[in-house]
Amino acid sequence: MSSALTGNGRTTRLALLVGVAAATVGIIYGYDSSNIGGAMLYLAKDFHLDAAAQSWVTTTVVVGEILGALFGGALANRIGRKPTMVAVASCFALFSLLSGVAPALWVLVVARFLLGLTIGISVVVVPVFVAESAPTRSRGAFLVLYQVATVSGIILGYLVAMALAPTESWRWMLGLAAIPGVIITIVLLRLPDTARWYVMKGRTAEARATLARIEGPEVDVDAEIETITAGFASAHATSWRDLLRKPFLRATLFVVGLGFFVQLTGINAIVYYSPRIFEAMGFTDDIVKLGLSALVQVAGLVAVFIALLVIDRMGRRPVLLIGIGTMVLANLLLVIVFAIGGGHFDGALTIAGFIGLVLFTAGFTFGFGSLVWVYAGEAMPAHLRSLGASVMLTSDLVANVIVGAFFLTMLNALGGAGTFAVFGVIAIIAFFFVAWLAPETKGRPLEDIGQYWKNGGRW
Known part of the structure; x- marks a missing residue:
């Protein structure tokens, strides 16, 4: 196990199991994001779907995701x-099976909506589960594992689609x-819940x-339990209104903005429609x-492994800003490629376009x-952590719907x-938003984050 996960001390077997097992839920999220791209090549033929109808089927799952979030x-x-999480994984298995046997388009749409709800x-x-369970010294790496699993699921979805393409078996x-x-359901059944949830419930x-x-x-x-208990005791009953009041309004602005920018910068246009771009x-x-x-x-999987190795050394902000800067350069390259190529691509332009998508x-x-997963688990104080994650991922998914619905038209x-x-x-706008x-x-106990926002965004 890498030092990014083990930190300077020994990471227990249960900590590793919690981090890996919980993060692998991302496999089902990633697989569903990409397999529809391959299936759509043949769904469109079977159900006679135009571009608008294809976008509708693709984004139905995201509408469900918004409600679930x-x-x-x-x-x-x-x-x-x-x-x-156990309920999520088991329902995902059920609704995936229903998608595969759907006798009519409306059944497929309903199944994908229910899939979205669980995702x-x-x-x-x-x-939230990973952040509350992982040791502080390696919490960032454990949270990045979720993205490792998500990208692995995306790759798996494309590979399965590629293997089944000759038979068009959507x-x-x-x-x-x-x-x-x-x-994943079987693995999750072996895990305990988080210590912080038990404290919240008085257990x-x-x-x-x-x-x-x-x-x-x-x-x-005992000292850890006292700190966690004090964190909950100092907060009044959790309310959605707390997200819109000082001192946590600034935190809410950050998580909502980050959620929107994650998707508005266009990643799921690449995931959903890579075959159409090629x-x-x-x-x-x-x-x-x-x-x-x-x-x-x-290439994305390689990049996220690098993030896993450096996230608890470099810190959150440098990693995020380097990633966004790379996306800006990639967009510039893709603009040049498409502007020169028009509708006709020779060998050199095709290679440059592929490099642009890789970057x-x-x-x-x-x-x-x-x-996004790191901040979903770390950005809010204990009493608002779950609600803050809901707000962040809901804004992420709303932007996802916008991109999924309008990308082909655009x-x-x-x-x-x-x-x-x-x-x-x-x-570019996202880069300056994050810098602000x-x-x-990095290295901060979860119980300290509330004080950061109370100090006006300063440690």
């Missing part, structure tokens, strides 16, 4: 982090997602036992388009893709150059 935090507070809950509860592409759902003995197993013998468990570059063979799409995501994806996964109307110019400008508001939470 809205109440995911409250659900995790009520029944617990672990039971929520929306998961993207809120997983960062039902298998969608239905096979049930397998990781079942496996101190269970909190103490869990914390001792997570942190190991070198940590003063088609615009002149590729016609479905297997080639899907294979190139998977290769782009492999775009690598920059995203290194920065936004990794840090690509047709503005062309590749105009589309990536828009994404480039948004990325993002806190540096």
Whole structure:
């Protein structure tokens, strides 16, 4: 295990299991994001879908995700982090199977909406679960594992689609997602809930036992429990209104803005529609388009592994700003490629376009893709952590709907150059937004974050 995960001390076996098992829920999120891109190549033929209808089917799952994210935090507070994640993984398996056997378009749309509902809950509860369970010294790396799993799921979705492309078996592409759902459900059943949730519910003995197993013998468990208890005691009853009042209004502005910029900079346009982008570059063979799409995501996986190694050394802000800066450069390259190529791409332009997509994806996964989960777990004080994660991921998913619904139309109307110019400008704005508001939470106990916002955004 890398030092990024183990830190300077020994990481217990349970801590590693919690981090890895919870993060792998990202596999089902990533797989569903990409497999629809391959399945859509054949869905569109079977159900005679035009561009608008394709966008509708693609984004139905995101509409469900928005609703799931809205109440995911409250659900995790009520029944617990672990039971929520078990329900999410098992329902994902069920609804994936329903997608694969859907006899009519409306059944597929309903199944994808329900899939979205479960994924929306998961993207809120997983960062909270991991942040509350991971040792402070390696919390960033544990949270980045979620993005590792998500990108791995995206690659898996493309590879499965590529393998099934010769038979055009879109039902298998969608239905096979049930397998990781079942496996992850079984793994999650072995985990305890978080010590902080037990404290919130007054179950101190269970909190103490869990914390001792997570942190190991070198940590003063009683002192930790006292600190966590004091954090909850100093906060009044949790309310959505607290997010809109000082001193946490600044924190809310940050998490909402970060959530929007994660998607408005265009990553899911690449994930959902990579085959169509490569088609615009002149590729016609479905297997080639899907294979190139998977290769782009492999570059993203390499980038997120690098983020995992450096996140607890460099800090959150430098990693995020480097990633966004890389996306700006990638957009510039893609604008040049599409402006020169028009509708005709030769070998050199095609290679440059592929490099641009690789840089775009690598920059995203290194920065936004990794840090959105870190800040979802770290940006808010204890009593607002679940609600803050809900707000952040809901804004993320709303922007996702916007991009998913309008990207093909924008690509047709503005062309590749105009589309990536828009994404480039948004990325530049995002860079300055992050430089202005993002806190540096490296090495800080979760209980300290409330004081940071109370001090007006200063430690």
